[in-house]
Amino acid sequence: MKVKQSKGDLIFTICNTVFMIFLILITAYPMYYVLCASFSNNTALVAHPGITLWPKGFTTGAYQLAFRHPLILSGFKNSILILLFGLPINIILTLFGAYFLASKNMLFKKVIAFFMMFTMFFSGGLIPMYLNQRSLGLYNNLAALIIPGAVNMFNVIICKTAIENIPDSLIESAYIDGANDIIVLFRIIAPLIMPSIAVVLLYYAVGHWNNWFSASIFIENNKLLPIQNILRSMLIMNQEALGGGQLSSSGDKFDSYAETIKYAAIIITTIPILCIYPFLQRFFVKGIAVGAVKG
Template identity: 65%
Template sequence: MANYNIIKKTKGDIVFDVVNTIFMLALVFITLYPMYYVLCASFSNNVKLLANPGALWYPQGFNLGAYKLAFKHPLLLSGYKNILIVLGVSLPINIILTLFCGYFLAAKRVLFKKPILAIIMFTMFFNGGMIPTYLNVRSLGLFNSLWALILPGAMSVYNAIICKTAIEGIPDSLTESAYIDGANDILIIFRIILPLIMPTIAVLLLYYGIGHWNSWFSASLYIQDNTKLPIQNVLRAVLIANSNILNSAATEDDQINQFAETIKYSAIVISTVPVLFLYPFLQKYFVKGALIGAVKG
């Protein structure tokens, strides 16, 4: 019979495991409880919720009124529509530009590569500032348009560097053989490079998607029409700005006051759930893609 060396834990190891387990459970509780609180509050009765200022372990008087009001409210629905339009248009532009830039950065023999690379890297650390950007958006005719949320941040240099490192991991023999067979750069990018770095592309999609979904500042600068605001700006109006935007489009029976508190939590759930559902599908690519595209020293 094979002899197995059984390592016996010392008292110090046992104490460390116990303390470490307690610490991790406490950390998980601190992380998840705010989300659980928001979920319970969103299903609670407005009056009973206000009467219970402490910890919340279950909905106080189960009520779906806040969700019914939220889903039929025009600004919350238009906010969802606008952010979906922004994501649907932005993500292909983001990925294509990032892929092209990463391919250029990874190329070994390119004319004027060093000065062009210096200019690209300069934009990573310095920009014109908020006022010049605002004036630029107005002069280009993008003001009060969803294009103002799409074009100014169409590519991240940081993400391009991640893409560049992933492309550098592909053997040169593949691209060289493609050149010999008559393929051009566009064909190489989409038929060879793209399929081989799909884990990195999935991570970049997650980075760009979360960035667009959580962004609210650009819309507050460039969008004047409330019906063009993305979901995060509507959520901000509900949570911070005393629901001024929401009240401006309230229904005739003015049900907002009946759910003044719970509608805030339901709006948070509505704006968060899509990201929570999307992440598990991309999680399997996340670690692999991040490691493949990690910046080399």
């Protein structure tokens, strides 16, 4: 049944549509500009600043030079290793914390919950964290980028609220059938809150992928740096990152791509996350809703 709109509703719909299209354009254009600039000729791009709707002098030289960077591949490898080892730890510990907070009649629950929530607002600071990392033998180790941030309390609260929406009778019936807490958590609760887990997984993945600050503090070996640190060095220094080695046998060749290679590096490091998001997008809104409102 088609509902007839009043003149006021029609005007609002048109204005709202125009505004949303404008918002999409100003949000998407910076990424589109980076894409066009990465395929542009360096001289032509520098000579014609401002709005760019297509590559200026199409060339893939910046990408070829970027992939010949000696630390690009090791940066990708380190970032992928952090995801492969970090995400399972993140999800498991997050589910354990959420299950504890959502469970009733747990021993010392209020005291432990207080200290867990306390970490959301207060921390020891950077210097104590640095000294702690060194004393634990995590300095200059990829574990330093995984273990300290293994649990995020915001994500724990999302999963906790999702667990609280599961009927108590379902969990009680599992206990009656002989299931223990581990079985209840991973075989009953986890499948039922999968949208929230998918959202939390995306949060952790993006956090690991974009994290450059921790590596700049705790990693000394250039070959252990994640991809974002390599990108940061290329963007800031406008030359080959870390150590002054040569991207090619000729420094002039790098200079001829000095501007466009930065845009190519941005695209290279952004594409993996953009490829992951569509697979989790269908869970995103539902996961946030289920994990945010107790029904």
